[in-house]
Amino acid sequence: MEQLFDLPAHPLLVHVPVVVVPVVTFALLWWVVIRRYPKGFPLFTVVLSLIAGVGLLLASSSGEALVEAFGYLREEPFVREHIKASESARLWGVVTTVLVVMGYFAKRLVGRVPVLATVSKVVLVAALAASISASGFTIQAGHNGAKARWIDIQFESNR
Numbered sequence: 289m290e291q292l293f294d295l296p297a298h299p300l301l302v303h304v305p306v307v308v309v310p311v312v313t314f315a316l317l318w319w320v321v322i323r324r325y326p327k328g329f330p331l332f333t334v335v336l337s338l339i340a341g342v343g344l345l346l347a348s349s350s351g352e353a354l355v356e357a358f359g360y361l362r363e364e365p366f367v368r369e370h371i372k373a374s375e376s377a378r379l380w381g382v383v384t385t386v387l388v389v390m391g392y393f394a395k396r397l398v399g400r401v402p403v404l405a406t407v408s409k410v411v412l413v414a415a416l417a418a419s420i421s422a423s424g425f426t427i428q429a430g431h432n433g434a435k436a437r438w439i440d441i442q443f444e445s446n447r
Contacts, residue, residue: 298350302430304343309381309426312340313419316388320412334392337415340422341385344378351433370432377425380418387415 315333318325351374355367394408 298347298354301343301347301350302433305340305347305377305381305426306430308336308340308343309377309419310423312336312384312388313416313423316384316412316416316419320409320416330392330395334388337385337388337419341381344381344422344426348374348378364436366432366436370429370436373425373429373432377422377429380422380425384415384418384422387411387418391415 312333315329315336319330319333351371355371391408391412394404394411398405398408
């Protein structure tokens, strides 16, 4: 996906994971550690996690299209670091989403299968750890992407 509404898609789409991935981390922290939350909060966290996962996949896809369109930047160190961090963010974001969904359904089935109480706790702690990783890599990817963009602007102005 190279364009969205006749604009470059990547700069628009990256804002979804940049905002939502850290919010998922804080929601999981509240759900797993504090454990006093409003009714419906776990489902809200699942929905946020799904939005974050899809946002990471769309941002990644649009970024790959952008690299193909502007191949001359591929060898820039910040672009390479940006690509590495975004691949890690995508991986950990998808892992987070899968674990959050698994933890949610395990927690809902605890009444029928008591052993799932322990399983849901372990899965949600793992989801929190994965989410922290996804947030860190998302922040790193955003930082390196911004640096890469400024290099591109300088490159264009020096032509």
